[in-house]
Amino acid sequence: MPELPEVEALAQHLRDHAVGRTVVRVDVASMSVLKTASPPWTELHGREVTGAVRHGKYLDLDCAGLHLVCHLARAGWLRWSDNLSPAPPKPGKGPIALRVNLGGVGFDLTEAGTQKKLAVWVVASPDEVPRLAKLGPDALSLDVGGLTEILAGRTERLKTLLTDQSTLAGVGNAYSDEILHAAKLSPFATAGKLDAAAVERLHDSMQEILRDAVARSLEQDAARLKAEKRSGLRVHGRTGMPCPVCGDTVREVSFADRSMQYCPTCQTGGKQLADRRLSRLLK
The missing domain is CATH 3.20.190.10 (MutM-like, N-terminal)
Structure with missing residues (x-):
């Protein structure tokens, strides 16, 4: 998408x-x-x-x-x-x-x-x-303070919140995976429970990932070509491949008509997420 x-x-x-x-x-x-x-x-x-x-x-x-x-x-x-x-x-x-x-x-x-x-x-x-x-604020318009306000008191998982367009506009399934990986945050983390350092990492990763992707799309002259994201993605769509940061195997959680990818070492303390949407970390 x-x-x-x-x-x-x-x-x-x-x-x-x-x-x-x-x-x-x-x-x-x-x-x-x-x-x-x-x-x-x-x-x-x-x-x-x-x-x-x-x-x-x-x-x-x-x-x-x-x-x-x-x-x-x-x-x-x-x-x-x-x-x-x-x-x-x-x-x-x-x-x-x-x-x-x-x-x-x-x-x-x-x-x-x-x-x-x-x-x-x-x-x-x-x-x-x-x-x-009904759109929320644009993802590229937020400073750390604005993101902190959005997250405050929210009980959703980070993955869910990042892709909710009424909360934050512009981020979908692919770039939310990339942002969370770069920020070293679990997609199942509770949005409102992040500490200040984690919120700052999330903000910085969001800005870096999205701005870099915009630059790549402009270089490709996107309107003349088929949409192509894969060249810049590190975890999304790379299930079973090595994480380019740590070498661990990229894992996947599937639900409904889509899936998400993450690195256990980088994001969940080495633990694998169960492949059910409402599951907790596997023990």
Whole structure:
């Protein structure tokens, strides 16, 4: 799933390449992606792109006061083309859900797989998107004091809190694993019980991991390529491989439709977490 770093890179690409251009046409190949009906997407036609920003994991393209907001979900992506096909995408054929034509250049919103969760809103203000109104503070905006306030009194596990977008916006499954590994904290630690030193480590790791990932995504020109995180990940998606810090085997806890990875030596005092979501450390 695209998280804060990838979405920030996509927003930067649009600021560099789309701002100042005019929307010639918007083609919707999958009506299920549209979560609003009024104003219609055709209202974007003829409008100049005046800005592109990120709200957590949401991308917001400002077209002279009318906003195209999208959430890429787990398998969605934005693909930029300098030679966009003049023919509109065929409904129901291939991965393209929506195309924005900016006069020979532009981008497709695509989604792989069978679970179609990519979502698009056309609104006069981003505040009209219910999910955006519920976002917590952006992960990159927090200082140590702000993070301390968020954690105070919370009883959730750290992994759960870091990925709760209403508490902290932008961090998902992959980067929460990376942040916790760098901070040497167990994903099952109780958020509100961290001491000051642990909170500072968590803050510093969050800033370092996310900013480094943003820089890598910008270098890769993410909007022209498939999303690629693996080159910078140390534990997420590396189950069974050696931890690059200590050499211990990276372990996994699976639950529902996702999993998390961690290093026992670096994060849990050498103890392995039981592979159940609500379990405690194995004795």
